[in-house]
Amino acid sequence: MPASWPVEVAGLRLELRPAASGGIGLYPEHAANVGWLEERIAEATAALGRAPVVLNLFAHTGLLTLAAARAGASVTHVDAARGTVGWARANAAANELADRPIRWIVDDAPAFVERETRRGRRYDGLVIDPPSFGRSGGAR
Secondary structure, eight states: OOSOEEEEETTEEEEEOOOTTSOOSOOHHHHHHHHHHHHHHHHHHHHHTSOOEEEEESOTTOHHHHHHHHTTOEEEEEESOHHHHHHHHHHHHHTTOTTSSEEEEESOHHHHHHHHHHHTOOOSEEEEOOOSSOOSSOOO
């Protein structure tokens, strides 16, 4: 098996590679959501008169973050794995989206949401795809 290989999903380039978890950096079911997400962002942009602010929790290697940014949203990308967030950032650069308004956060998603709630931060849209198994500090 090669160390990594490029793929294109809905016009977005991603690097795939074997991960220690057994994954390859892409959940195929996310591909079905790219068009839907981009349509919702276009609708929200028209309704709000500004770029919508989207929170992507358990964001993995970034397919939906990239789709949201490409559609014009400001995105907060949250994943607990530092290496995976770095992988997502590399995917953003490969798509010439590195200059888009994306906040790259390495953190436990529930803990991040609790802090954002205390800060009074609001989001116009949420993308949430929690893993069936994780190593976070426990259920919240």
